Amino acid sequence: MRRAAPYVVALAGAVAVTAAIGLVSTRFQVPGLSALYLLLVLWLGATWGRGPAVAGSVAAFLLYDYFFVPPVGTFTVRGPSELLELIVLLAVALVTGQLAGSLRRTQSEAEALAADERAMYELATAALRSPEVTVALGLLAKRAVRLEGVSRFALMAMDSGHAVALAGGELTADELRQAAWAFDNGRSVGAAISNGSVRIMRTRPEAAEPAYLPLASGVALIKVEHGHPDDSGLRMLGALVGLAGLLLDRRRAVLEAERARGFEASDRLKAAILSSLSHELKSPIASLRAGLTALTAPQAGLQPDQRELLLDLDGQANRLDRLVGDMLDLSRLEAGVELDREPHRFADLVGSALHQLRPDLKSREVTVDVADDLPPVEVDELQVGRVLANLLENANEWAPAGGKIAVGAGAGDGMLTAWVENDGPAIAPTDLERVFDTFWTRRARGSGLGLAICKRVVEAHGGTIRAENRRRGPRFTFTLPLARVPATR
Amino acid sequence: MSGRVLVVDDEVEMQRALKTGLRYHDFDVHAVGTGEEAVRETAAWRPDVILLDLGLPGMDGFATLRALRPTTRAGVIVVSVMPGEKDKVRALDAGADDYVVKPFGTDELVARIKAVLRRQADVSAGEPVVRTGDLEIDLARRSVTAGGRAVKLTPTEYELLRYLALHAGKPVTHTTLLRQVWGEYAVGDKYNTRYVVAQIRKKLGDDPTNPRYIVNEPGVGYRLQA
Numbered sequence: 001m002r003r004a005a006p007y008v009v010a011l012a013g014a015v016a017v018t019a020a021i022g023l024v025s026t027r028f029q030v031p032g033l034s035a036l037y038l039l040l041v042l043w044l045g046a047t048w049g050r051g052p053a054v055a056g057s058v059a060a061f062l063l064y065d066y067f068f069v070p071p072v073g074t075f076t077v078r079g080p081s082e083l084l085e086l087i088v089l090l091a092v093a094l095v096t097g098q099l100a101g102s103l104r105r106t107q108s109e110a111e112a113l114a115a116d117e118r119a120m121y122e123l124a125t126a127a128l129r130s131p132e133v134t135v136a137l138g139l140l141a142k143r144a145v146r147l148e149g150v151s152r153f154a155l156m157a158m159d160s161g162h163a164v165a166l167a168g169g170e171l172t173a174d175e176l177r178q179a180a181w182a183f184d185n186g187r188s189v190g191a192a193i194s195n196g197s198v199r200i201m202r203t204r205p206e207a208a209e210p211a212y213l214p215l216a217s218g219v220a221l222i223k224v225e226h227g228h229p230d231d232s233g234l235r236m237l238g239a240l241v242g243l244a245g246l247l248l249d250r251r252r253a254v255l256e257a258e259r260a261r262g263f264e265a266s267d268r269l270k271a272a273i274l275s276s277l278s279h280e281l282k283s284p285i286a287s288l289r290a291g292l293t294a295l296t297a298p299q300a301g302l303q304p305d306q307r308e309l310l311l312d313l314d315g316q317a318n319r320l321d322r323l324v325g326d327m328l329d330l331s332r333l334e335a336g337v338e339l340d341r342e343p344h345r346f347a348d349l350v351g352s353a354l355h356q357l358r359p360d361l362k363s364r365e366v367t368v369d370v371a372d373d374l375p376p377v378e379v380d381e382l383q384v385g386r387v388l389a390n391l392l393e394n395a396n397e398w399a400p401a402g403g404k405i406a407v408g409a410g411a412g413d414g415m416l417t418a419w420v421e422n423d424g425p426a427i428a429p430t431d432l433e434r435v436f437d438t439f440w441t442r443r444a445r446g447s448g449l450g451l452a453i454c455k456r457v458v459e460a461h462g463g464t465i466r467a468e469n470r471r472r473g474p475r476f477t478f479t480l481p482l483a484r485v486p487a488t489r
Numbered sequence: 490m491s492g493r494v495l496v497v498d499d500e501v502e503m504q505r506a507l508k509t510g511l512r513y514h515d516f517d518v519h520a521v522g523t524g525e526e527a528v529r530e531t532a533a534w535r536p537d538v539i540l541l542d543l544g545l546p547g548m549d550g551f552a553t554l555r556a557l558r559p560t561t562r563a564g565v566i567v568v569s570v571m572p573g574e575k576d577k578v579r580a581l582d583a584g585a586d587d588y589v590v591k592p593f594g595t596d597e598l599v600a601r602i603k604a605v606l607r608r609q610a611d612v613s614a615g616e617p618v619v620r621t622g623d624l625e626i627d628l629a630r631r632s633v634t635a636g637g638r639a640v641k642l643t644p645t646e647y648e649l650l651r652y653l654a655l656h657a658g659k660p661v662t663h664t665t666l667l668r669q670v671w672g673e674y675a676v677g678d679k680y681n682t683r684y685v686v687a688q689i690r691k692k693l694g695d696d697p698t699n700p701r702y703i704v705n706e707p708g709v710g711y712r713l714q715a
Contacts (some may be wrong), residue, residue: 286593290598294507345687351696355704383705
């Protein structure tokens with residue numbers, strides 16, 4: 001009934017215009033009054049589109065022919081000029097109606113689009129403002145099922161390989177599996193996004209199976225019943241899916257940040273516990289060493305063999321202290337220690353390490369081959385000092401009585417290559433890699449931590465370290481980054 | 490050489506071990522367990538050297554050092570378990586004369602105490618020539634000789650060496666050197682001091698991998714061998 005109304009109006013309008021023309025032409029002789037019909041057709045086209053406009057045109061054509069074109073009172077036409085007048089009227093009416101109709105269509109589409117955009121904008125603002133991502137996703141799902149023809153719209157996040165429903169109601173295990181498959185394979189099922197709009201693709205159009213669209217951090221499930229939504233509905237659906245993708249990304253970013261903070265906190269906690277534990281372990285060792293060494297003074301009046309025993313015990317206490325220190329250092333390095341990098345002359349670093357170990361290296365012949373003009377390295381002085389000290393101690397341990405230890409360095413390709421070697425026994429070829437493993441040691445009494453610390457420090461600087469056997473004995477070679485700009489002041 | 494040593498440590502075992510060990514080396518030793526007691530005992534007993542543990546309960550080592558420094562000329566050796574390099578620098582900049590890391594042997598500690606006492610004696614004697622090995626720094630004439638050979642230094646190099654010589658045997662921090670040599674408002678760049686020290690070593694004929702005169706204190710600064 002409502003669809004017929006414009007046509008009724010078109011007919012009534014044509015009759016009314018005919019009456020008006022008739023009324024006027026009984027009193028005045030006005031040529032071209034048929035243009036009044038064009039006015040009607042234009043209005044019909046603009047208001048209801050092409051159909052009523054065409055109906056109005058035809059009605060106008062027939063009425064004008066009947067009442068005003070001689071011979072009046074018939075549908076016949078007398079001559080070619082009258083025929084031409086009628087054809088022009090019909091043609092102009094049709095074209096006008098067509099133009100007005102398409103104008104109306106464009107306008108109503110623009111209005112619909114603007115309404116869509118406004119609705120989308122309001123939704124997006126509300127969703128993005130919402131502190132809880134799941135609440136925002138719920139808004140999207142609610143909006144989607146208000147679209148005509150959309151019966152379900154659900155959003156899932158992917159958490160460690162499993163799809164987890166976040167909005168749009170409960171999902172069956174099968175649906176969650178299907179969603180996970182779509183996500184893992186990066187393939188959509190039953191629908192696709194093209195040009196920002198959802199395109200429903202079905203093998204059997206009557207089947208109302210849900211479609212799955214994988215997003216960067218989750219999956220959208222769409223179920224369309226009662227036929228397709230119209231173009232604007234599909235566009236809206238596309239926009240909702242896009243927005244859901246952004247919100248799911250945000251959720252993932254928030255979760256990852258939380259997880260990272262958790263790790264950081266647990267690393268800090270671990271470092272704090274180890275630091276406090278080491279403090280507790282070292283304090284009694286400190287009392288032990290102070291007491292044992294106090295009694296070795298000649299004034300204590302002990303026999304030589306008694307002093308010897310005390311010195312041995314002090315050596316053991318010292319070993320214990322080193323072990324605690326190494327364990328703390330290693331755990332700090334594993335927790336990711338912050339390097340205090342500055343340009344340093346490698347010769348200075350070698351000098352510090354040798355100075356620190358001077359009492360231990362007394363019986364060794366230590367040669368140093370570090371060129372004077374070597375460019376500075378950009379390293380953490382203390383950490384690299386540990387590397388050198390550990391390698392020197394290792395060499396000291398393995399070099400034979402009166403043996404030799406050699407330290408050297410050269411630069412090239414932005415890196416400094418340094419080595420520490422001794423003339424002790426070779427390392428078994430199968431062990432060349434394992435010497436850097438934590439707790440692995442060639443000695444019965446070693447802690448197995450010294451070289452592991454070396455490896456971690458060198459790698460933290462972006463360098464490498466390796467062990468090899470040379471003709472004279474084992475050599476440890478490591479690389480360190482050179483300072484970017486050779487500082488010459 | 491003997492002197493009065495005040496041990497400030499909250500562990501009774503440590504106090505007893507140090508009292509015993511240091512007395513065998515002819516020091517007169519008192520021991521207290523807190524910062525407040527250390528301040529009182531310093532005023533009452535006037536020790537020559539204070540061994541100050543940084544990890545005291547209540548008023549901690551740094552606070553104690555700040556409270557002690559204006560009232561005493563005693564040498565302060567800071568003692569600590571696992572001090573970070575920042576703690577060492579902070580203690581030195583707050584007026585400590587040296588630091589010793591726990592655990593340590595009695596001999597090492599005695600050597601440090603004697604070095605501090607010797608410096609105090611040198612400063613009060615106002616000796617104008619500082620000698621370390623065959624290096625001679627004549628502070629009055631601003632001249633330096635190494636192995637009997639005169640060494641020409643730039644003004645910056647001389648100032649740095651002079652400051653180290655005035656505090657021979659004591660670790661001097663990078664920040665102190667920067668302030669003393671380049672001025673109060675010098676913007677800190679440790680590479681400045683490292684560069685100048687390398688130049689001085691070269692002119693003195695000192696091998697950086699086996700320095701005889703200026704020794705690195707990693708993460709802290711330099712020390713002129715006494």
